[in-house]
Amino acid sequence: MIDILWAVQDKLGCIDGEAMSLIAEKTGTYRVEVEGVVSFYAFFSSVRKGKIVIRLCDDIVDRHAGVFAVAKSFENTLGIKLGETTPDHWFSLEYTPCIGMCDQAPAALVNDVVVTNLTPAKVKGIVRTLKKTRDPRALVTKTGDGNNGHRLIAAMVKNNIRHTGPVLFDKSPAEAGLKQALTLSPGGVLELVVDSRLRGRGGAGFPTGKKWRYAAAAQAALRYVICNADEGEPGTFKDRVLLTERAQLLIEGMTIAAYAVGAAEGILYLRAEYRYLKAYLEHILARRRSRGLLGDNIMGKAGFHFDIRIQMGAGAYICGEESSLISSCEGKRGEPKNRPPFPVQSGYLGLPTVVNNVETFCCVPPLIARGPKWFTSIGTPHSSGTKLLSVSGDCTRPGVYELPFGVSVQDVLDKAGAKDPAAVLIGGASGDMIGRPEFQRRICFEDLPTAGAITTFSSHRNVLEIANYYMDFFIDESCGYCTPCRVGNVFMKQGLEKIMQGLGEAGDLDYLRELGKTIIATSRCGLGHTSPNPILSSMKSFPLVYSALLNAHPNEFQAGFNIQSALDEARVIAKRRSLIYDVSYGDEE
Amino acid sequence: MNKTMRITVDGRKIRASPGQTIMDACDDAGVYVPRLCDVEGLVPQGSCRVCTVKADGHTVAACTEPAEPGMKVENDTLEIKNYRRDLVRMLFHEGNHLCPICEASGRCELQAMAYRLRISQATKYPYLQPVRPVDASHPDIALDNNRCILCGRCIRASRDVDGKHVFEYVGRGIHKRIGVNAENLAATNASIDDYAMSLEVCPVGCIIRKREGFFAPIGARQFDREPIGMDVETRQEHHVPKRRPDPAFGNDGTK
Numbered sequence: 001m002i003d004i005l006w007a008v009q010d011k012l013g014c015i016d017g018e019a020m021s022l023i024a025e026k027t028g029t030y031r032v033e034v035e036g037v038v039s040f041y042a043f044f045s046s047v048r049k050g051k052i053v054i055r056l057c058d059d060i061v062d063r064h065a066g067v068f069a070v071a072k073s074f075e076n077t078l079g080i081k082l083g084e085t086t087p088d089h090w091f092s093l094e095y096t097p098c099i100g101m102c103d104q105a106p107a108a109l110v111n112d113v114v115v116t117n118l119t120p121a122k123v124k125g126i127v128r129t130l131k132k133t134r135d136p137r138a139l140v141t142k143t144g145d146g147n148n149g150h151r152l153i154a155a156m157v158k159n160n161i162r163h164t165g166p167v168l169f170d171k172s173p174a175e176a177g178l179k180q181a182l183t184l185s186p187g188g189v190l191e192l193v194v195d196s197r198l199r200g201r202g203g204a205g206f207p208t209g210k211k212w213r214y215a216a217a218a219q220a221a222l223r224y225v226i227c228n229a230d231e232g233e234p235g236t237f238k239d240r241v242l243l244t245e246r247a248q249l250l251i252e253g254m255t256i257a258a259y260a261v262g263a264a265e266g267i268l269y270l271r272a273e274y275r276y277l278k279a280y281l282e283h284i285l286a287r288r289r290s291r292g293l294l295g296d297n298i299m300g301k302a303g304f305h306f307d308i309r310i311q312m313g314a315g316a317y318i319c320g321e322e323s324s325l326i327s328s329c330e331g332k333r334g335e336p337k338n339r340p341p342f343p344v345q346s347g348y349l350g351l352p353t354v355v356n357n358v359e360t361f362c363c364v365p366p367l368i369a370r371g372p373k374w375f376t377s378i379g380t381p382h383s384s385g386t387k388l389l390s391v392s393g394d395c396t397r398p399g400v401y402e403l404p405f406g407v408s409v410q411d412v413l414d415k416a417g418a419k420d421p422a423a424v425l426i427g428g429a430s431g432d433m434i435g436r437p438e439f440q441r442r443i444c445f446e447d448l449p450t451a452g453a454i455t456t457f458s459s460h461r462n463v464l465e466i467a468n469y470y471m472d473f474f475i476d477e478s479c480g481y482c483t484p485c486r487v488g489n490v491f492m493k494q495g496l497e498k499i500m501q502g503l504g505e506a507g508d509l510d511y512l513r514e515l516g517k518t519i520i521a522t523s524r525c526g527l528g529h530t531s532p533n534p535i536l537s538s539m540k541s542f543p544l545v546y547s548a549l550l551n552a553h554p555n556e557f558q559a560g561f562n563i564q565s566a567l568d569e570a571r572v573i574a575k576r577r578s579l580i581y582d583v584s585y586g587d588e589e
Numbered sequence: 590m591n592k593t594m595r596i597t598v599d600g601r602k603i604r605a606s607p608g609q610t611i612m613d614a615c616d617d618a619g620v621y622v623p624r625l626c627d628v629e630g631l632v633p634q635g636s637c638r639v640c641t642v643k644a645d646g647h648t649v650a651a652c653t654e655p656a657e658p659g660m661k662v663e664n665d666t667l668e669i670k671n672y673r674r675d676l677v678r679m680l681f682h683e684g685n686h687l688c689p690i691c692e693a694s695g696r697c698e699l700q701a702m703a704y705r706l707r708i709s710q711a712t713k714y715p716y717l718q719p720v721r722p723v724d725a726s727h728p729d730i731a732l733d734n735n736r737c738i739l740c741g742r743c744i745r746a747s748r749d750v751d752g753k754h755v756f757e758y759v760g761r762g763i764h765k766r767i768g769v770n771a772e773n774l775a776a777t778n779a780s781i782d783d784y785a786m787s788l789e790v791c792p793v794g795c796i797i798r799k800r801e802g803f804f805a806p807i808g809a810r811q812f813d814r815e816p817i818g819m820d821v822e823t824r825q826e827h828h829v830p831k832r833r834p835d836p837a838f839g840n841d842g843t844k
Contacts, residue, residue, distance in 0.1 A: 017772060030754045030757065030770050031770050031771065032754065032755075032756065032757040032759070032768045032769060032770040032771075033754070033757050035757070035759050035768050036757045036758050036759045036768065039759040039760045039761065039768075040759075040760075040761050316761075333758065333761075338634070338635055338653045340655060475762060475763060476762060477762065478761070478762040478763070479761050479762065479765075480739070480758075480760070480761050480762045480763065480764070480765030481636050481765075482635070482636050482637070482638050483636070483637050483638050483639075483676050483679050483680060483683075483738075483739075484638055484675075484676060484679065486683075486739075486762060486763055486765065487679040487680070487682070487683045487717075487763065488675075488679055489763075490717065490763050491679070491682075491714050491715060494715050511713055514675075515675070518671070518672050518675040518676070521641070521648045521672055522638040522641045522648060522672050522675075522676060523638070524635060524636070524638065524650070
């Protein structure tokens with residue numbers, strides 16, 4: 001379904017009512033079901049968009065890097081406002097959440113083409129080129145390093161690999177892991193993965209070996225291995241680099257997983273923002289097929305058949321949650337499923353399914369080739385191996401760093417050249433914001449777990465503005481399935497804004513804490529379990545910043561109520577000012 | 590496999606059969622777990638979260654969480670009640686729920702739940718005051734989306750009982766709403782005789798049956814006569830097991 005919708009969206013610039021009816025008719029579904037899917041994903045639209053859609057990344061890092069000025073410049077040059085389309089239906093201009101380019105912000109997607117390091121001065125030239133060529137690819141005059149220069153990627157994106165570690169950038173010969181795995185029984189491979197204590201790199205840190213064992217034990221004729229390449233956590237871009245430079249390793253890891261759990265089919269779920277990598281990844285898959293590394297009897301192993309297809313996402317953060325991702329692969333709204341049953345028991349199409357992050361799969365081949373002893377010798381007792389970190393924000397060397405688990409936040413900041421770091425967000429929007437006294441804490445599952453995003457903010461940034469941005473992000477990305485996450489997050493934001501406007505009272509902090517507690521306790525999936533974190537953790541780490549903004553009201557007036565702004569709407573309707581509350585009433589007449 | 594098990598709810602031991610949810614086991618035992626999106630006869634979906642309970646220390650939705658042997662469930666504790674109050678308040682503040690002028694007043698489950706949970710004061714939450722279009726195109730039915738709490742009961746009733754699929758969720762996040770299978774309701778095959786349009790299905794005043802308004806006078810309305818949940822709490826006497834549709838439907842409506 002998602003593939004059909006992409007084709008229609010690309011061709012018509014929209015999926016309107018007529019198209020929905022036709023799709024429903026041809027696929028034997030209902031129009032309203034199609035509408036439900038279309039309206040769920042940010043990259044689909046029921047109203048016609050321009051042939052060239054410019055999506056500016058409005059992540060907090062891009063904001064600090066000046067995306068608003070860039071947006072203004074685009075608005076002036078194109079003569080349209082954000083969210084609008086030019087009358088000739090050539091250009092649409094809009095904001096989009098993090099596109100995974102925080103290390104080269106501000107960045108934008110022009111259709112599938114990534115444009116990085118934007119400045120207001122560059123905008124005129126960009127629009128001129130687009131108007132002349134009508135082809136976003138013309139914007140790429142110089143390609144980035146490594147495979148970004150590959151003819152099938154040809155992107156100006158830079159890898160920014162700042163520190164390579166022993167696992168993901170292991171120098172073992174290609175396919176050494178797969179070769180070794182195929183000499184063992186599937187159970188033997190499972191044992192190695194369990195012994196290595198490898199844990200999922202997507203954030204939750206579930207033991208990979210355990211997950212694979214469950215899937216292998218589930219009774220079924222067919223099993224699935226799915227790679228989660230829907231890296232949507234704001235500030236994370238490490239999977240982008242792995243997909244660009246370590247695609248062979250990733251597919252090798254997926255193939256080993258398939259062998260271990262007995263899966264015959266695999267899916268690589270690629271986020272819409274990384275569509276520029278699709279042709280290259282297809283090419284890698286095709287090459288592996290022709291070399292006998294995918295398909296029937298892989299590497300001559302009789303009876304081991306496995307192949308992979310790429311499933312495009314369409315712009316929904318929630319699809320990084322494994323059961324939502326499965327819903328999306330099934331062509332549905334990307335909403336989480338009820339658990340139990342867990343995906344390893346009943347996942348894609350009701351079949352046992354292993355879903356792992358890109359980085360997790362990339363850890364597998366070196367781990368098999370070199371053995372669990374080697375793997376557990378790196379990192380900490382409960383977090384073996386290395387972690388690929390995406391560092392961005394106020395630092396001189398933003399990019400990816402492969403470092404052993406257990407590294408301190410301070411070490412990372414030093415390596416990245418953080419400028420006057422005052423607040424650091426560990427793990428993106430859903431992570432914790434910490435202040436200077438906690439910089440000695442370590443990045444590992446025992447202390448500060450992270451899916452990889454380290455976003456650093458200098459002392460002149462406003463902590464509340466940052467928390468407010470992330471709250472906005474969660475409001476936009478909540479699927480809306482359950483009450484606390486759909487509604488509660490909106491209230492969290494309004495509560496925070498009240499404090500930001502200087503209307504807060506001491507009780508408002510308790511209000512936010514209690515509301516946050518309810519959202520965390522009653523939400524259905526990980527999004528709502530973590531969405532109050534940016535506010536709650538910043539309240540904890542920066543209590544003085546919050547309390548400085550609060551008002552004391554000895555006369556018990558509610559500061560939250562502002563009579564002047566409450567009257568504004570009535571003034572407009574009545575076309576006159578208030579007799580009582582506007583002191584100078586009548587003076588000007 | 591068919592052996593019944595025992596679970597504890599607020600210290601009281603009750604029976605549960607394998608595969609049964611906490612909610613269904615409680616219902617059969619006459620223990621009421623407040624709920625809005627779940628209703629007898631439809632597949633539970635766990636979206637309103639009002640049925641949140643603590644099971645062995647974890648907060649879960651009672652309507653979707655399977656009972657496990659020896660499970661310890663907290664249902665009627667202060668902590669859980671506070672969560673439920675917050676959730677019901679959120680629903681009130683998300684839509685436009687003006688009880689005094691609403692036709693559903695007195696038989697509205699949202700209103701009745703607020704009374705049961707003792708919510709009678711103005712709350713601390715902001716009102717979102719949505720302005721969503723009203724669909725009055727159908728000759729017999731009107732839809733006032735401003736009163737919708739997104740419980741999805743109409744979706745499941747139309748799909749699983751009527752076999753029609755008149756409704757489905759569209760949009761996401763705070764903009765999520767119930768869509769209809771055409772430009773408007775009149776252009777669908779919806780009928781006033783559908784189960785989805787019956788008074789049992791919509792818990793609030795969103796689905797309006799035209800020309801039937803205010804049929805019961807104040808004092809004789811459904812929840813005037815008996816508070817919400819009492820039907821469950823008195824169920825033990827007759828002990829009729831709870832009705833649920835064929836599990837073959839799956840919990841996400843796959844056909």
